[in-house]
Amino acid sequence: MASAREMRLRIKSVKNISQVTRALEAVSAAKVRKAINALSATRSYATKAWQVLTHITNQPGGLNLHPLLTPRANPQNALVIVMTADRGLAGAYNTNVVRYVVQRFDKYHLPVKYITVGRKGRDLLLRMRKPVLADFSNIPSTPKFGAVSSIGRMVVDEFTRGEADEVYLIYTDFINMARQVTNMKRLLPLDMGNREGLVSDFGDHHTGPAAAYEFEPDQKDILDEMIPRFTALQVYQAVLESQASEHAARMVAMRNATDNAKELVGALQLAYNKVRQQAITNDILDIVGGAEALAAK
Numbered sequence: 001m002a003s004a005r006e007m008r009l010r011i012k013s014v015k016n017i018s019q020v021t022r023a024l025e026a027v028s029a030a031k032v033r034k035a036i037n038a039l040s041a042t043r044s045y046a047t048k049a050w051q052v053l054t055h056i057t058n059q060p061g062g063l064n065l066h067p068l069l070t071p072r073a074n075p076q077n078a079l080v081i082v083m084t085a086d087r088g089l090a091g092a093y094n095t096n097v098v099r100y101v102v103q104r105f106d107k108y109h110l111p112v113k114y115i116t117v118g119r120k121g122r123d124l125l126l127r128m129r130k131p132v133l134a135d136f137s138n139i140p141s142t143p144k145f146g147a148v149s150s151i152g153r154m155v156v157d158e159f160t161r162g163e164a165d166e167v168y169l170i171y172t173d174f175i176n177m178a179r180q181v182t183n184m185k186r187l188l189p190l191d192m193g194n195r196e197g198l199v200s201d202f203g204d205h206h207t208g209p210a211a212a213y214e215f216e217p218d219q220k221d222i223l224d225e226m227i228p229r230f231t232a233l234q235v236y237q238a239v240l241e242s243q244a245s246e247h248a249a250r251m252v253a254m255r256n257a258t259d260n261a262k263e264l265v266g267a268l269q270l271a272y273n274k275v276r277q278q279a280i281t282n283d284i285l286d287i288v289g290g291a292e293a294l295a296a297k
Contacts, residue, residue, distance in 0.1 A: 004279060077164050081117065085119075094120040115151065152232025164188075166188070172246070178252065185238075
């Protein structure tokens with residue numbers, strides 16, 4: 001059994017760890033709220049952009065106005081954007097994303113290249129010898145649109161040059177503080193007939209007569225400008241969803257760690273009291289034995 005001094009040092013160490021985990025829990029809770037607020041701020045712009053794109057593509061021949069809307073007849077390559085965290089201490093968050101990627105694309109019918117957002121996903125995919133085309137790490141917490149727009153531009157360039165015929169986005173959808181679900185969306189070609197392909201539900205389900213628009217310049221020029229921006233916006237929203245999910249997962253993990261540390265401190269304190277009581281009992285026995293020996297002399 002450990003000595004009383006060793007038990008005291010271990011109790012102190014566990015208490016220090018619990019203070020760190022409690023602080024990390026509080027920081028993660030604040031970052032979750034910031035990410036959710038940033039995601040909500042993008043929805044008004046995304047809603048209006050979706051309305052305009054839908055109106056244009058619903059015109060006769062509208063889906064043929066832009067190559068980013070047109071599926072390839074014979075796809076040859078696929079590109080997958082994988083969003084994980086730069087840090088650990090978030091429970092099974094990063095592992096779940098990579099496991100989902102492997103399940104979906106390990107035996108995919110097309111050659112697959114990857115773009116990673118976050119160091120954890122990059123390291124795990126490289127360890128599995130997957131072809132990583134690019135890596136975007138150290139993205140700031142609740143980033144601005146300009147910080148991640150380069151990901152969208154790169155994806156659009158790869159699709160336009162024919163280097164990728166299908167582009168998919170894998171991220172973690174924030175449901176609530178206790179539940180985050182790994183999700184996959186087809187980013188390109190953009191499917192205007194299916195709202196399920198959108199990262200964020202804009203809450204616009206209007207079923208009445210469509211609004212009348214007059215476009216200046218022509219529709220093709222508008223699509224040339226809007227679809228790349230909308231693609232980058234989808235990536236940006238996925239980053240915010242993933243960051244909110246990461247912070248929520250870390251908050252829950254740190255709360256559990258704090259609770260476990262408290263339980264461990266209680267168990268160690270009980271063991272320390274037993275060791276200390278045993279030491280006091282032994283000292284008393286020594287004193288009594290010494291006194292009896294002196295009395296016998």
